[in-house]
Amino acid sequence: MRGNELDGGVYLSGAREQNGRLFLVGVGPGDPRELTSWARAAIAGSDLIIGLKPRIELVGGLIEGKEVKFTGISEDETGSLTGIEQEVTWAELAIQEARKGKTVALLSAGDAGIYGMAGLVFEVLQKSEEKIEVEVVPGITAxxxxxxxxxxxxxxxxxxxxxxxxxxxxxxxxxxxxxxxxxxxxxxxxxxxxxxxxxxxxxxxxxxxxxxxxxxxxxxxxxxxxxxxxxxxxxxxxxxxxxxxxxxxxxxxxxxxxxxxxxxxxxxxxxxxxxxxxxxxxxxx
Amino acid sequence: MRGNELDGGVYLSGAREQNGRLFLVGVGPGDPRELTSWARAAIAGSDLIIGLKPRIELVGGLIEGKEVKFTGISEDETGSLTGIEQEVTWAELAIQEARKGKTVALLSAGDAGIYGMAGLVFEVLQKSEEKIEVEVVPGITAxxxxxxxxxxxxxxxxxxxxxxxxxxxxxxxxxxxxxxxxxxxxxxxxxxxxxxxxxxxxxxxxxxxxxxxxxxxxxxxxxxxxxxxxxxxxxxxxxxxxxxxxxxxxxxxxxxxxxxxxxxxxxxxxxxxxxxxxxxxxxxx
Known part of the structure; x- marks a missing residue:
């Protein structure tokens, strides 16, 4: 639908019936005091948490007993993939897992919607035509x-x-x-x-x-x-x-x-x- | 100090010994789920809460047993004072009360630092030469x-x-x-x-x-x-x-x-x- 002309207003719907659920969670800049209640609830209510190790460690006790996938590449490491290619693989992983019916929380530093993971997830979804429910949870950004x-x-x-x-x-x-x-x-x-x-x-x-x-x-x-x-x-x-x-x-x-x-x-x-x-x-x- | 030229870097200090304490708290746009833990802690740790009635109602149980001063003018009311004059009186009130040794939380919608109350409080402090400890607690803004x-x-x-x-x-x-x-x-x-x-x-x-x-x-x-x-x-x-x-x-x-x-x-x-x-x-x- 990129480039589509809107004809005077689409009134957005509420929650839809779809497979799985994906929370794009901004966890703030690093201080756990800057997490919102909404971010905590989204993490606590998810089956699978995906994120960089330092992000996940930040949320500490909230992830106890949950399935966790570290994206495996910290700020200090570099892989053969560029940053954006790494992020694409995490977005795909999060979408695939939600597709299986899981509730997934993909963690971003700061606000997932400000230079974070949210845009990329929608880009991948659009191109792959997967239908899952996505909720962006805003966060304190830099x-x-x-x-x-x-x-x-x-x-x-x-x-x-x-x-x-x-x-x-x-x-x-x-x-x-x-x-x-x-x-x-x-x-x-x-x-x-x-x-x-x-x-x-x-x-x-x-x-x-x-x-x-x-x-x-x-x-x-x-x-x-x-x-x-x-x-x-x-x-x-x-x-x-x-x-x-x-x-x-x-x-x-x-x-x-x-x-x-x-x-x-x-x-x-x-x-x-x-x-x-x-x-x-x-x-x- | 307005207009002062900085000589190559002031390294900011941590907490200072001063009279009273004032938290400038962003409580988010209106949904209580968008409050941060830090905002909750600041409100819970304050003696006096100052803010518009709808802001204060938003934080509900956190203010039980505390002194509360409603700024008395809601979004739908107009007074003889302009908006900015009203805000000046709240800033002055918050500073005066902190000056007495109280811990005061002044609540702003959204983020107190984005078109909110934070700048005005520093303007008033600067001109009145009051010394109190001020902590800005960031919030989810619009x-x-x-x-x-x-x-x-x-x-x-x-x-x-x-x-x-x-x-x-x-x-x-x-x-x-x-x-x-x-x-x-x-x-x-x-x-x-x-x-x-x-x-x-x-x-x-x-x-x-x-x-x-x-x-x-x-x-x-x-x-x-x-x-x-x-x-x-x-x-x-x-x-x-x-x-x-x-x-x-x-x-x-x-x-x-x-x-x-x-x-x-x-x-x-x-x-x-x-x-x-x-x-x-x-x-x-």
Whole structure:
């Protein structure tokens, strides 16, 4: 149905009668406190749990007595398959097992719907014409979690850009960075380095593009290994951000023209029309 | 400290010794299953809960035996204060009560850090020079929740734009919509109508701007009253979206050039470089 023109509105149905059931579960960035009740319930109600070992270990006691399939490739290992090929095999496995009538939970870091496994599962389903019931369980993604750790940088419009060039040509990414910088979006960067080659040219180029439109003093927050034991937060500036440790698991938040630093927090005020001052809210315009 | 230049990186500290404690808690869009364990723990561990009545009712049993201050103005009521002035009084109240040594939970719909209460609290704190410990507890926001209900539209870079012109001049919003549309971001729209006047010119203008850059057949998902009992999802197109019910509590997701419809789902494939076909992943480039 790709490319189909919709004729004025499809009202979506509720649960359908189909073989098996597949939960696409976002388990948050790594801290078990960032799991939702819904994610817990989906995992607890599944027969089979599929996911990377660190994701599955995160949910601990919830998987006791259940069938578990580790996808077998951790963040630190590389196989002969590329990342996306590995993910295709997990999506296929999850669909096949649900097809047999099982209730399956496929775990994604963060939110399965934000650069996660959800889109790929629908792509595989569409091409294979399998009919199973799929429920996407939303999760806390790096943008929610990093913003909270840093303070309140996302109080205005923001753009989220992945710097990985594995699936998106760099020219498109560059164009998006340019557009977001020019129109004063707060910018959240995912995947500043790619997994396989640990290249850092992307973040260097991104910094150069953003610097054409924002001064070097623009506040920037980096959160490394978010939700994990070695989580580290750094406040820096656009001019000096490359002096800091930026790794595979760093989330970067670039302030807009009104973002400021308060103590150890990055704060974007809510809009341009007013300010809190002398104990009251004043409108500028 | 607004506008301060950072000198190359502030390494953020952990908990500090201060008077009182304030949790800024995102409670999700409305469905209690979308609360995180962290939000539950923050509420359970607080002496005083402050929030809109519907938010507080959402957390039900967690507040038994606690002091509760309803902010007294529900979504359907208007007072003599504007929305932002009301929010300032709640922020001040929460800070004052924490200042007395209490542990206070201030509840926001969705994520307190995304168009929520978090930024305002830091603005008030900065100007009043109060020192209290503030912890932002991230939550499932409309973009996570709406994307999950609709399928998997946020698998590529996306821009989040609020159409409210109460705090942001429309020219800035228009410029951002233009930039996001031109550079093939998936676009999430918050606040398509404003609370006080129930105006709809914003969404009409937004649709016109987006239509300059995307064909009328572009898939669009609307989710009304997300997380509530009367939640309703609609799949439509950019050309026909205005024929549908768009209210104060509608979240809108506009697909990019590669977003497609699969059954009753809106799916953006992961990037431009490959496709799942005939049981395997093929790279285009």
């Amino acid at each position: 943008l929610n979690a990093a913003a909270a750790r840093l303070g309140a940088p996302l109080m205005q419009d923001f753009a989220v850009v992945s710097l990985s060039d594995l699936l998106t040509p760099w020219e498109i990414t560059a164009k998006r960075l340019e557009a977001a910088a020019r129109s004063d979006f707060v910018i959240v960067l995912y995947n500043p380095r790619t997994q396989h080659e640990r290249r850092c040219w992307q973040i260097t180029k991104a910094q150069k593009i953003l610097s054409k439109h924002r001064p070097p003093s623009t506040p920037v927050g980096l959160v490394n290994n978010i939700g994990r034991e070695d989580e580290k937060k750094i406040l820096t500036t656009l001019g000096r951000m490359l002096e800091h440790d930026i790794g595979l698991l760093t989330t970067i938040v670039i302030g807009n023209s009104s973002t400021f630093v308060y103590g150890d927090r990055l704060v974007t005020p809510r809009g341009y029309h007013g300010e809190y001052s002398n104990g009251k809210w004043s409108r500028y315009l | 973009l996570n929740a709406a994307a999950a209900r609709l399928g998997a539209p946020l698998m590529q870079d996306f821009a989040v734009v609020s159409l409210s012109d109460l705090l942001t001049p429309w020219e800035i919003t228009a410029k951002r919509l233009e930039a996001a549309a031109r550079s093939d971001f998936v676009i999430v729209l918050y606040n398509p109508r404003t609370q006080h006047e129930r105006r709809c010119w914003q969404i009409t203008k937004a649709q016109k701007i987006l239509s300059k850059h995307r064909p009328p057949s572009t898939p669009v998902g609307l989710v009304n009253n997300i997380g509530r009992e009367d939640e309703k999802k609609i799949l439509t197109t950019l050309g026909r979206m205005l024929e549908h019910d768009i209210g104060l509590l509608t979240t809108i997701v506009i697909g990019n050039s590669s977003t497609f419809v699969y059954g009753d789902r809106l799916v953006t494939p992961r990037g431009y470089h490959g496709e799942y076909s005939n049981g395997k992943w093929s790279r285009y480039l």
